[in-house]
Every structure is written in C-alpha cells, then in structure tokens.
Amino acid sequence: MKSLKESAQNFAINRALNYVESNPEENLPKLLEMVDNVFPKEWYGEQREAIKKEIERKGNWYQLILKLYELDPGVRKAFFQNFLFNASLKGSAIIEESREREKCNIPWAILLDPTSACNLHCTGCWAAEYGNRLNLSLETIDSIIKQGKELGVHMYIYTGGEPLVRKADLIKICEMHPDCEFLSFTNGTLIDKDFCKEMLRVKNFVPAISLEGFEEANDSRRGEGVYQKVKNAMALLKENKLPFGISTCYTSRNYNDITSEEFFDYMIESGALFAWFFHYMPVGNSAVTELLPTPEQRETVYHRIRDFRNSKPIFTMDFQNDAEFVGGCIAGGRNYLHINAKGDVEPCVFIHYSNANINDCSLLEALKSPIFMAYHDNQPFNDNMLRPCPMLENPEALREMVKATGAVNTDYESPESVDHLCDKTTPYAENWKGKADELWSCGDCSKCKGCGKN
Ligand code: SF4
Numbered sequence: 001m002k003s004l005k006e007s008a009q010n011f012a013i014n015r016a017l018n019y020v021e022s023n024p025e026e027n028l029p030k031l032l033e034m035v036d037n038v039f040p041k042e043w044y045g046e047q048r049e050a051i052k053k054e055i056e057r058k059g060n061w062y063q064l065i066l067k068l069y070e071l072d073p074g075v076r077k078a079f080f081q082n083f084l085f086n087a088s089l090k091g092s093a094i095i096e097e098s099r100e101r102e103k104c105n106i107p108w109a110i111l112l113d114p115t116s117a118c119n120l121h122c123t124g125c126w127a128a129e130y131g132n133r134l135n136l137s138l139e140t141i142d143s144i145i146k147q148g149k150e151l152g153v154h155m156y157i158y159t160g161g162e163p164l165v166r167k168a169d170l171i172k173i174c175e176m177h178p179d180c181e182f183l184s185f186t187n188g189t190l191i192d193k194d195f196c197k198e199m200l201r202v203k204n205f206v207p208a209i210s211l212e213g214f215e216e217a218n219d220s221r222r223g224e225g226v227y228q229k230v231k232n233a234m235a236l237l238k239e240n241k242l243p244f245g246i247s248t249c250y251t252s253r254n255y256n257d258i259t260s261e262e263f264f265d266y267m268i269e270s271g272a273l274f275a276w277f278f279h280y281m282p283v284g285n286s287a288v289t290e291l292l293p294t295p296e297q298r299e300t301v302y303h304r305i306r307d308f309r310n311s312k313p314i315f316t317m318d319f320q321n322d323a324e325f326v327g328g329c330i331a332g333g334r335n336y337l338h339i340n341a342k343g344d345v346e347p348c349v350f351i352h353y354s355n356a357n358i359n360d361c362s363l364l365e366a367l368k369s370p371i372f373m374a375y376h377d378n379q380p381f382n383d384n385m386l387r388p389c390p391m392l393e394n395p396e397a398l399r400e401m402v403k404a405t406g407a408v409n410t411d412y413e414s415p416e417s418v419d420h421l422c423d424k425t426t427p428y429a430e431n432w433k434g435k436a437d438e439l440w441s442c443g444d445c446s447k448c449k450g451c452g453k454n
Contacts, residue, residue, distance in 0.1 A: 010081075010085070013080075013081075013084075013085055014081075016031055017077065017080055019031060021069075021073070024065070024066060024069045025066065028055060028065070029052070029055050029056075032048060032051060032052050032055070035048065036048070059310075060310065060311055060312055060313045061313070063313035064273065064313040064314065064315060067273060067313060068243075068273070070241065071241050071242070071243055072200055072203075072240070072241040072242065074200070074203050075199075075200065075203045075241070075242060075243065076243075077203075078178070078181075078203035078204045079181065079204075079206070079243065081179075082154060082179060082180055082181035082204055083155070083181045086154040086179050086180065086181075087108070087109075087153075087154035087155040087180075087181055090152075091108070091152045091153065091154045091155070092108065092152070093152070094151070094152030095107075095108060095151065095152035095153065096152075097152070098151045098152055102364060102367070102368070104333065104364075104367045104368045104372065104373065104376055105332055105333030105334045105367060105372060105375065105376045106151050106152065106153070106333060106367065107153060107333045107334070107335055107336045107337050107367075108153065108155060108335045108336065109153065109155040109156070109157055109335065109336045110144065110145075110148050110153055110155070110156050110157070110336065110337060110339065110363075111156075111157045111158075111159050111336055111337065111338040111339070111349055112136060112141065112144060112156065112157075112158060112159070112338070112339040112340075113134075113136065113158070113159050113160045113161050113163070113338075113339065113340050113341040114135065114136055114141060114158055114160065114161070114163050114165075114166045114169065114170065114341065115134065115135045115136070115160055115161040115162070115163065115165050115166050115341050116133065116134040116135070116160065116161040116340070116341040116342075117133070117134075117135070117160075117161050117162065117165050118160060118161050118162040118165065118187070119162055119165060119187070119189060119190065120162065120187050120189065120222055120223055120226065121223070122187075122221050122222045122223070134340070134341035134342045135166070135341055136339070136341055136343065136358075138169050138172065138173070140343065140358065140359065141169075141173055142173065142176060142177075143358075144339065144358060144363060145173070145176075145177050145180060147362060147363040147364070148363060149177075149179075149180070151363070151364070154179060154180045154181065155180070155181055155183070156177075156180055156181070156182050156183070157182075157183045157184070157185070157336075158170065158182065158183070158184040158185065158186075159185050159338070159349055160185070160341070161341060162186060162187055162189075162190065163184045163185065163186060164184065164186050164190040164191070164195070165190070167190060167195055167198075170182070170184065170205065171198045171201075171202055171205070174202035174203075174204050174205050175202055177204075178202070178203075178204060180204065181204055181206070182204055182205045182206070183205075183206045183207075183208055184205065184206070184207050184208065185208050185210065185247055186207050186208065186209055186210070187209070187210050187222065187226065187230075188207065188209035188210065188211075188229065188230040188233040188234070189226060189229040189230070189233070191207065191209075191233035191236060191237065192236070193236065196236050196237065196240040196242060197240075199240075199242055200240060200242065206242075206243050206244060206245070207233075207237070207244045207245075208244070208245045208246065208247040208274075208276060209230055209233060209234065209244060209245070209246055209247065209272075210222070210230075210246075210247050210248065210249075211227075211230060211246050211247075211248050211258075211267075212248060212249065212254055212258070213248075213254045213257040213258050213263065214227070214257060214263070214266075215227040215228075217253070217254050217257055217258075218230070231270070234270040234271055234272070235270075235271075237271060238270065238271030243273050244271065244272060244273065245272050245273055245274035245275060245276065245315075246267050246272045246274070246275045246276070247275075247276045247278065248275065248276070248277055248278070249277075249278045249279075249280055250277055250278070250279060250280060250293060250301055251280040251291040251292070251293065252280075252290065252291055252292060252293050252294065252297055253291060255293050255297045255298075255300065255301050256297075256300070258277070259277075259300065259301050259304040259305060259308075260304075261308070264308050264312050264314065265312075267314060268312060268313060268314050272314060273314065273315060274314060274315040274316070274317075275314055275315075275316050275317075276316075276317050276319065277301070277305060277316065277317065277318045277319065278319050278320070279293070279298070279319065279320035279321075279392065280292060280293070281350045281391070281392065282421075282424045282425065283350050283352065283416070283421065284411065284414070284416060285411075285414045285416045285420065286414070287424070289424050289427075289428070292428050294431070295431055295432050295434070295435035295436075296435075298320075298321070298432065298435070299435055299439065301318065301321065302318070302321045302386075302439065305318045305321070320388070320389070320392070321386060323380075323385040323386070323388035324385035324386075327380060327385075328379055328380030328381065328382070328385060328388045329348075329375075329379055329380060329381055329388045329389055329390060331347040331348035331351065331375060332347040332348070332371070332372050332374075332375020332376060332379065333347070333367045333372050333375070333376070334375065334376070334379055336348075337366075337367070337372070339358055340352075340410055342357070342410070342412070343357045343358040343359040343360075344356070344357050344358075344410040345357065345358055345363075345366035345369070345372075346410060347371055347372060347375050350391065351390075351391060351398070352409055352410045352411050352416070353371060353402045353407035353408065353409055353410065353418065354369075354371065354407055354408065354410050355369040355370050355371055355405060355406065355407050355408070356369040356372075369405075370404075370405035370406065370407065371401060371402070371405040371407040373405075374401040374404065374405050375390075375401070378390070378397060378401065381393075381394045381397045382394055384436055384437060384440045385440065386436040386439055386440050387429075387432070387433065387436045387440075391421065391422065391425055392425050392428065392429065393425075393428075393429045393432060393433075393436070394429065395421075395422035395425045395426050395429055396422070398418060398421070398422055399418050399419065399422045402418040403418065
C-alpha cells in the first residue's frame with residue numbers, strides 16, 4: 001500500500017503535470033517559478049537552473065521537451081510517472097537506502113534478455129554467440145521485477161536476442177507492472193500496427209531501434225531490406241504518437257556516417273527522441289579487432305556528439321565517452337546489471353562472466369556474488385572518465401577480477417577466456433591512453449573555444 005507521503009507526492013506531481021499539459025509553452029516556465037517558491041535551492045537546484053535557462057533560450061532541449069507534448073497523452077503520463085517519479089525520484093531514494101543496508105551495489109536499471117532467439121543474423125552480434133534456444137520464463141521475468149521493486153528498481157531494459165520475438169509476453173509484463181518503465185532494444189522489424197496498438201494500451205513500453213547508418217551500411221550488417229523495415233517501423237511509431245529512440249554501435253567503418261549531421265537530422269525527422277551510441281566491443285572468440293575505432297576516430301565521435309548535444313533536439317548518450325556524467329563504469333549493479341536468457345547474472349551486457357544464475361539465487365544474492373563485489377570494490381576503474389571500462393580501457397582490471405572471483409564465461413557455444421578477450425583490448429587501451437589523457441586534462445572542448453584545435 002502506498003504511504004501517505006508517497007500519495008501526497010504523487011498527487012502534487014500529477015497536479016503539476018496536468019497544469020503543464022494544458023499549455024506547455026506557457027505553463028512550463030510558470031511551473032518552474034512555483035517550484036522555486038516552494039522548494040529549497042538545494043533540491044535539484046542546478047538542474048532547475050539549467051532547465052530555466054534552456055527555456056529562456058528556447059534552445060534544442062526546450063524543443064525536445066515540447067516534442068514530448070506531441071506524444072500520446074496516456075503514454076506521456078505513464079512515462080513521467082514511471083520514469084521521473086517511480087524510477088528516478090522515489091526509486092533512487094529507496095535504492096540509496098538499499099545500498100547502505102546491504103553494503104553492495106544496487107542498480108537503477110536491470111537489463112535482461114527475454115530470449116536469445118532472433119529473427120535476424122547480424123554480423124558481430126554478441127547475442128548470436130549465446131546460441132539461440134534460451135528463454136527466461138514469464139514467471140522468472142516477473143520474479144526479477146518483483147525483487148527489483150523491493151530494492152527500488154523501476155526501470156527494466158530488454159536486450160537479446162530480439163526481445164520482440166516474445167512480444168505477447170512483454171506486453172503481459174507491462175500489464176503486470178504498470179508502475180515500471182520498460183525499454184527494449186530491438187531490430188525494429190517486428191513492430192507493426194497491432195503492436196503499436198498494444199503499446200498504446202499498456203503505455204509503459206518504449207523501443208530503442210538498432211540502426212547502423214544509412215541503407216547500405218545498415219543492411220550490410222543486418223541483412224537486405226532491414227533498413228526499409230526500420231523506416232516503416234519508425235513511421236508507424238511516429239504516426240501513433242509513440243516515443244522511441246535509436247541505438248547504434250560505432251566502429252572504425254561507420255563512425256563517420258552515424259555521427260554526421262545528416263544522420264542526426266534523419267533520426268530527428270523520423271521521430272526519434274533519443275539516440276544511444278555504443279562503442280564497438282570485440283567480445284566473443286570470433287570478434288575482430290579491425291572494427292575498433294582508432295583514437296582519432298573516437299575523438300571525432302566524442303566531439304560531434306557533444307556538439308550536436310548543444311544544437312539538436314534529441315537526447316544522446318555516448319556510452320564510452322560520457323562516463324564523466326555517471327562517475328565511470330556503471331556496470332556490476334552500480335547503475336545496472338545484465339541477466340542473459342539462461343539466467344546468468346552478468347555485470348554488463350558486454351562482460352560475459354558470472355558466478356550467479358537467477359534460477360538458483362535471489363537478485364540480492366547475485367548482487368553480492370564475487371564478481372559483483374569486485375566491481376563494487378574497484379569502481380571507478382580509472383580517474384580519467386574517458387577510460388572507464390575494465391575491459392576496453394583497463395583490461396588488467398577485468399583479467400584480475402575474473403581470475404580472483406572464479407567467474408565463468410557465459411557464452412556456452414564458444415566460451416572465451418578472459419585472457420583471450422583482454423589480449424584483444426590491451427593494444428587498444430595503450431593506444432587510446434594518450435588521446436584520452438589529453439582530452440581529459442583539456443576538459444570539455446565543446447564549451448571551450450580557447451585552444452584552436454576545434
Ligand atoms: S564494463 Fe565497460 S562497457 Fe560495461 S558499463 Fe562498465 S565501462 Fe561500460
């Protein structure tokens with residue numbers, strides 16, 4: 001049962017959201033003024049100031065906020081309630097208490113693979129490495145979410161495999177947990193009119209569609225015709241006023257295209273509200289190192305995403321270059337963890353080593369398993385936030401943790417030793433160090449106009 005305080009907070013937030021709803025352009029600035037009069041400066045003061053400035057400037061972030069008001073009203077309301085209140089405001093407070101009580105990492109989000117099956121066979125996809133016959137049962141997913149909620153977690157993210165292979169079950173889970181927000185990585189090819197109707201009905205499901213660039217680049221990795229299917233899916237979602245984002249992986253081959261202005265504009269015109277950029281990770285025995293970006297290529301990505309963040313109405317995260325905003329590596333339950341389709345609880349979607357399986361232990365026991373505690377005790381892995389990863393930029397850290405904890409590789413088709421994996425990333429880490437140190441000591445170049453390099 002909801003506490004009195006929680007009900008009062010809920011009531012106040014709903015009143016505020018309804019007020020903005022009636023005329024966002026006029027009422028949003030007024031609401032912020034009211035918040036200033038009621039709440040102390042320390043309560044998200046910096047963020048409130050930043051939002052106010054952005055509204056005055058009527059800049060790209062303001063345009064993005066207004067785009068939220070073009071969405072289906074029920075979906076928007078569920079998003080605000082689940083993401084802002086349940087997961088972020090209320091959830092974060094409970095998570096903090098859980099961390100102190102349990103003396104281990106408690107995540108903000110849980111990533112899980114409902115299935116390892118996929119309807120496509122993309123080159124270099126780690127999901128293909130797990131084999132394709134594994135599924136988390138509906139009961140297991142429900143149990144993970146129930147346990148997560150006890151600890152304060154209200155954000156669940158599906159990876160795979162292709163999660164939408166099990167779209168009927170995913171919709172059921174949305175209905176079973178209407179107080180949680182569900183985001184799903186997807187290749188987008190299974191999004192159709194009926195699924196859009198279901199998303200409108202349950203209101204708490206947001207797809208993040210994979211795109212590797214324009215048609216030729218995308219289809220050379222994902223298969224012929226996939227680009228057009230994704231285009232159709234985005235058009236359907238936009239037509240139905242449903243929120244969605246793009247997920248993309250930068251490599252030495254496509255980094256230029258997917259960080260170009262043309263690609264940003266394409267994502268925005270298609271209706272995407274967010275874009276998540278992932279650095280290519282050479283995970284798996286057959287993963288090649290040629291796709292790893294050079295230091296110069298990674299630097300280009302770093303600058304471009306930061307520049308467009310100041311000018312384009314789309315929320316971007318660059319998962320390898322934005323660690324400074326989250327204090328380094330977020331894995332090992334610090335902000336998130338990953339449960340694969342066999343139930344192995346892994347620190348990260350890219351780190352396939354584990355000591356715990358969710359079918360044999362509780363979520364909390366998994367969070368206290370040796371490799372999770374090793375993450376907890378060693379984070380951050382580097383003071384330079386442009387070198388956050390224990391695998392990519394600090395491979396000695398992952399070698400040590402896996403060996404010390406006896407965590408086993410969870411790729412059952414072709415198990416990869418930690419030495420094999422880290423031998424691939426060691427030259428990359430050494431190469432990147434100089435550029436990373438230069439960029440880090442230089443600070444945020446997107447704000448500085450002083451050195452003449454940009
Ligand atoms: S382990 Fe590496 S890839 Fe995974 S969250 Fe940490 S920094 Fe990112």
